[in-house]
Amino acid sequence: MTNAKLAQGKMRRNITKTDIQQFLLRGRAFIALILVTAVFASLAPQFLTTANLVIMSKHVAINALLAIGMTFVILTAGIDLSVGSIVGMVAMIAGGLINEGIILPTFGIIIYPHTWTIVLISLLLGTLAGSISGYIITRFNVAPFIATLGMLYVARGIAGLRNNGYTFPNLVGRPEYGNTGFEILGAGNFLGVNYSIWLMIILALVAHIITKHTPIGRHVYAIGGNESAAKLSGVRIARTKIIVYSISGFCAALVGLIIASQLVAAHPLTGNTFELNAIAAVVLGGTSLAGGRGNIGGTLIGAFVIGVLNDGMVMMGVSSFWQNVIKGAVIVLAVIIDQVQARMQERIALQKQQEIQ
Numbered sequence: 314m315t316n317a318k319l320a321q322g323k324m325r326r327n328i329t330k331t332d333i334q335q336f337l338l339r340g341r342a343f344i345a346l347i348l349v350t351a352v353f354a355s356l357a358p359q360f361l362t363t364a365n366l367v368i369m370s371k372h373v374a375i376n377a378l379l380a381i382g383m384t385f386v387i388l389t390a391g392i393d394l395s396v397g398s399i400v401g402m403v404a405m406i407a408g409g410l411i412n413e414g415i416i417l418p419t420f421g422i423i424i425y426p427h428t429w430t431i432v433l434i435s436l437l438l439g440t441l442a443g444s445i446s447g448y449i450i451t452r453f454n455v456a457p458f459i460a461t462l463g464m465l466y467v468a469r470g471i472a473g474l475r476n477n478g479y480t481f482p483n484l485v486g487r488p489e490y491g492n493t494g495f496e497i498l499g500a501g502n503f504l505g506v507n508y509s510i511w512l513m514i515i516l517a518l519v520a521h522i523i524t525k526h527t528p529i530g531r532h533v534y535a536i537g538g539n540e541s542a543a544k545l546s547g548v549r550i551a552r553t554k555i556i557v558y559s560i561s562g563f564c565a566a567l568v569g570l571i572i573a574s575q576l577v578a579a580h581p582l583t584g585n586t587f588e589l590n591a592i593a594a595v596v597l598g599g600t601s602l603a604g605g606r607g608n609i610g611g612t613l614i615g616a617f618v619i620g621v622l623n624d625g626m627v628m629m630g631v632s633s634f635w636q637n638v639i640k641g642a643v644i645v646l647a648v649i650i651d652q653v654q655a656r657m658q659e660r661i662a663l664q665k666q667q668e669i670q
Contacts, residue, residue: 341650342598342614349618353625360628367507371575373620374513375568377613379591380598381513381520382443382564384612385557387595388524389536390604391450391457393558396565396591398468399442400584403569405472407435408481408579411492425490432498436566442468443562447555461558465588472581481579499574509571513613516564521609533557537604593640594619596647601655619643 353360379396386393414425426434442464449460486492501508524530532553535543544550568587573579598615600607622643626636 339599339654341647342611342618345597346614346618346621349621349625353621353628357625357628360625365624365628369620369624370510371507372624373617374507374509375571376587376590376594376619377513377616378509378516378564378568378571379587380594380612380616381516381609382561383588383591383595384520384598384600384607384609385524385533385560386457387537387592387600387602388533388604388607389554389557390540390602391554391557392461392592392602393443393446393561394458394461394588395442395446395464395468396561396568397584397587397589398465398472399439399562399565400569400572400587401472401581402442402468402475403435403439403566404573404579404583405475405481405581406438407431407495407570407573408484409475410434411484411486411495412481414490425487425492428486428492428494431492431495432570435570436563439566439569440559440563443565444555444559446562447558450558451551451554469581472583475581478581480581482577484573484577484579496574496577499571499576509575512567512571516567517609517613524609529553529556534605537601537606539605589640589644590619590623593644593647596644596651599651599654601651602648603655606655 350361359365379400383393383396410426410431411428414423416423446457446460446464449455449463450457484495486495498508503511524533532543532548535546535548536550536553540550565584569584572583594615595607595612596602596615597618598607598611598613600612619640622640623636626639631639
């Protein structure tokens, strides 16, 4: 009897230890955020000043917007390498519409769309680029890595071709054409908070509601968890994946508009390697690359970790080469931790099955 009680007590201690390990793994992004903030705050006295926090929040918002769209993709066990190039493509398209308008040589006229029309056209084109990737993946059974890699080159090529590799400067428009005010998107504030941050908050709330409280959200998790089982359950795999990649393209287009607005200029290389930061934020936030596990809240925290890490290293004067090395190491470490968490969950599930039997 005594041995049985000792065994039960030992089991309780083991379960408690496992629970603690699970808690630490799930909260790894928040723990990392606290650690990197504390390190840079101690090493750089100006790090937590109001001016730096405002700048850093804008950078975080850009990465978070991309990461929100990437979360949907990765939840389905996919990947989208094209988002950085779509950022550049959309920026160049918007810049061209503002400075050059739509040229109709057949009729000998130039149409200058209204600023909001330019924003709408740009968002639609970014969404279309994402939907094309989703269609190729589902219709022709192409691996997401290959399909979005192809779109990466296509979108970057279009960005370069739009103005033969040159920048579109001074995107302020002309009052007589009714296309002024584009710079407000990146520089405007509401209640003292930059519009890009408000957009991040709104999009994060909408994404959270979609993933947790709508059928499309349940389908996204189902596909990532087990695509074959989801198909047998009646989930429309192709439609869901096309929607997911369209959301990613929309988020990338929004970021392209924000950056062009903040700089009041559009450059063909805008958004270069942004996809890596987005993927890093998603993985750091606890979304599994295998799909089926993760949430928008974790992605936001992951975006803050990447933002703090980037700005902190810049303030410390860390070489850009070392910055790439450190960010690469962070991504690899995040994936390793994700694998450890997945194996731990499998082990716990197996133990529960054995206890039931």
